[in-house]
Amino acid sequence: MEKNPTSLWVVAAVMRDDKGRVFLQKRPENKNLAGLWEFPGGKIDAGETPEIALARELYEELSIHVRVEDIAPITFASEILPVKIAGKAKHLILLLFDVHKWNGEVIATESLETGWFFPHEMDELKMPPADIPLVKFLQK
Numbered sequence: 001m002e003k004n005p006t007s008l009w010v011v012a013a014v015m016r017d018d019k020g021r022v023f024l025q026k027r028p029e030n031k032n033l034a035g036l037w038e039f040p041g042g043k044i045d046a047g048e049t050p051e052i053a054l055a056r057e058l059y060e061e062l063s064i065h066v067r068v069e070d071i072a073p074i075t076f077a078s079e080i081l082p083v084k085i086a087g088k089a090k091h092l093i094l095l096l097f098d099v100h101k102w103n104g105e106v107i108a109t110e111s112l113e114t115g116w117f118f119p120h121e122m123d124e125l126k127m128p129p130a131d132i133p134l135v136k137f138l139q140k
């Protein structure tokens, strides 16, 4: 392992439907960890707060509008990313937020497939390593 891999700060959302199922999407072929199920979200850009980054990602990926005040922290994961980015090892800090309210219909623009799942159903899905403790947390 490389010494001191740079941290990669990523935000992700737990969005539930009226039955309590959580929205997940499959990562597209052109991204790392392609084909794995993930919570919607992405990298925090320079100058963004985590909440602003998440609102931006949810608009880009799902065409929905989210207000910063409707975003609340749940938990986080801290794991070595299982792939290198531009040849470099990265340590992923994945911040998971509850998004309890949004405006607009969820229309996934980038993912291969989407679905709404109860947390106990997520054990059957292939997800990135950092998501495993997050799923366990949601299953409590």
Ligand SMILES: Nc1nc2c([nH]c(=O)n2[C@H]2C[C@H](O)[C@@H](COP(=O)(O)OP(=O)(O)OP(=O)(O)O)O2)c(=O)[nH]1
Pocket: 010, 011, 012, 031, 032, 033, 037, 038, 039, 040, 041, 042, 043, 044, 057, 081, 092, 094, 128, 129, 130, 131
């Ligand atoms: N969105 C999201 N990313 C995750 C999850 N689990 C996990 O390991 N990741 C990793 C995969 C990626 O290496 C990184 C997110 O980066 P990304 O490439 O999807 O972010 P982005 O949308 O900003 O992408 P781009 O601008 O580079 O196209 O975090 C998850 O549940 N949701």
